[in-house]
Amino acid sequence: MKRYLPFIIIGGVLAVALGAGFTLYRSAKKPVTASETLADATPTPSLPPAGGPRVTPVSQTGTPAADNAHVRGPANAKITMEEYGDYQCPSCGVLFHELKKLEQEYGAQMRFVFRHFPLQGHKYALAAAHAAEAASQQGRFWEMHDLIYTNQANWANSSDARPIFIEYARNLGLDVDRFTRDLDDPAVTARVQADYQRGVAAHVEGTPTLFLNGRQLRPEAYTPEGLRMALDFMLGKKSQ
């Protein structure tokens, strides 16, 4: 028996490792049911949801200065998806493309809100948020937002991102002198800070953090399937 003991131990460890790996994979892949994708956390200080059958009461706490949110989509959409994002966060970059698909897929049923939550660990995240806000001063927030995320790998790995953002402004046909001035404008800084503080008040701890009609979505649901499941649930398409 002792002769086989090491092989029994090794076999046992292999079985446990495979079992644990499989269990972890399953729980990571299908983490929650539709209703469970929504965390029990305090609702975010969000835009008032436009309506629909499953409107969640929305807290009105947070920084009012950030209420002038960047919104894309119809005002009467049933779902308001709100993202606290950091332009340099790789996960946000991946999510950007997923959200684009969802916006097309769900069309008028959903509107999208973006709020800045630049993290200190990311060298150019704050500069990128300023660039988006500086473009917003000329009415081109979403165009700059899309450009920044689409080209994330380019500027994030550069030695100086600022000239790249100025180049984006030029490509968008913005007044480049004004854009360059606005990058350091206190109003732009205050706007980004207001979003950030609002996120802190809503218990945002990392990026991306998503809220659906004011309710925080669990990070485990940040997969294409998880997001669709949550959206369908909010639309009442599927039961729990």
Next chain:
Amino acid sequence: MSRPKKSKTPQTKAASKTAAKATPAEIAAEGSASTILFAAAALLALVGLGDSIYLTVEKLAGVLPQCSYGGCEEVLNGPYSTIGPVPVSALGVLAYFAAFSLATLAAFGKRKLGDLLFYLVALMLAVSIFLFILQAYVIGHFCQFCLISAAMTVLLALIVAAERFYFRRRQ
């Protein structure tokens, strides 16, 4: 781990040159120390195995890790996190499982497999150092789970080296 005491028998200078071999009692003591060290190596490999399984599963499941203040996601989502379609952490799973198996068998008396373990751990250490440098100078962020794995490899290397060069040198 204390070094076994040497024999107190007086030896001439010439005799001591030729008498590098230990007494049977010393050999027994050193053999026992080797067993303990291999068992410890097996336990460390288990910790590394669990760590790499977690990293591999997270990567394969495709769940987007939230960016926070640590920068782990920079490493795990970065271009250096995979070799082709294979996550680097999956290679860690294989390496740690192999290290665990070899250490277990060596602890149960298959001492020659201890040599194989030594070379495997040396390779793992080289890879860990490379990945550490990559995190420090290229990616610019550290992933705590990767650091745990690197720490396990360093400890494994110390134990395996101690067993090979200190406790087994005279057997």
